[in-house]
Amino acid sequence: MAAGRGTGGVGGASVSAPYEPAVGATHEWYTPPTLFAALDLVFDLDPCSPMAGPVPWVPAARFYDAAENGLVQPWQGCVWVNPPYGPVLPRFLHRLVEHGNGLALLPARTETRAFQAAAPRATVVCFLRERLHFIREDGLQARSTYPSVLLAFGDQAAAALGEHLGWTVRQ
Numbered sequence: 169m170a171a172g173r174g175t176g177g178v179g180g181a182s183v184s185a186p187y188e189p190a191v192g193a194t195h196e197w198y199t200p201p202t203l204f205a206a207l208d209l210v211f212d213l214d215p216c217s218p219m220a221g222p223v224p225w226v227p228a229a230r231f232y233d234a235a236e237n238g239l240v241q242p243w244q245g246c247v248w249v250n251p252p253y254g255p256v257l258p259r260f261l262h263r264l265v266e267h268g269n270g271l272a273l274l275p276a277r278t279e280t281r282a283f284q285a286a287a288p289r290a291t292v293v294c295f296l297r298e299r300l301h302f303i304r305e306d307g308l309q310a311r312s313t314y315p316s317v318l319l320a321f322g323d324q325a326a327a328a329l330g331e332h333l334g335w336t337v338r339q
């Protein structure tokens with residue numbers, strides 16, 4: 169799995185195919201390594217990991233894929249959640265809220281029930297300044313057509329978020 173070309177910054181490369189997840193579309197769009205570099209945080213777990221094997225630049229010690237079903241596995245330590253989109257997203261987000269230690273990367277769809285239930289319980293909410301360039305499993309990197317938000321739960325994840333990433337609300 170090859171990463172697309174990186175040009176620095178949180179957003180990543182400026183390759184152009186727009187990325188809009190849709191019902192029935194692939195969940196296999198991965199977080200750009202530039203975001204992890206900007207976060208400078210190592211996670212204990214990524215419970216939303218590809219069946220083909222962990223995304224090599226996701227800085228986590230342990231991974232669960234769909235066959236293992238990260239939703240029903242034990243979660244320990246600081247957890248990275250870039251959930252599959254669709255009906256399962258609110259379940260992963262709720263699990264992280266209850267776990268209380270980690271970061272969620274979500275579309276900044278502030279009107280959704282999932283966002284409105286989780287955001288008030290986050291330690292920090294950070295609306296990213298730049299559009300992310302997600303990376304598909306075949307290596308294509310594409311600029312997202314929607315803005316993204318990070319929700320931090322707990323002190324460790326909260327410390328990684330700040331104005332260098334975007335507009336940051338501490339609660």
Ligand SMILES: C[S@@+](CC[C@H](N)C(=O)[O-])C[C@H]1O[C@@H](n2cnc3c(N)ncnc32)[C@H](O)[C@@H]1O
Binds near residue numbers: 200215218250251
């Ligand atoms: C948006 S991608 C994020 C991948 C990676 N964690 C990252 O941050 O780049 C969501 C991933 O969750 C996986 N997935 C879907 N359902 C899952 C489940 N029930 N348990 C674990 N992983 C799942 C998908 O196969 C996909 O690779």
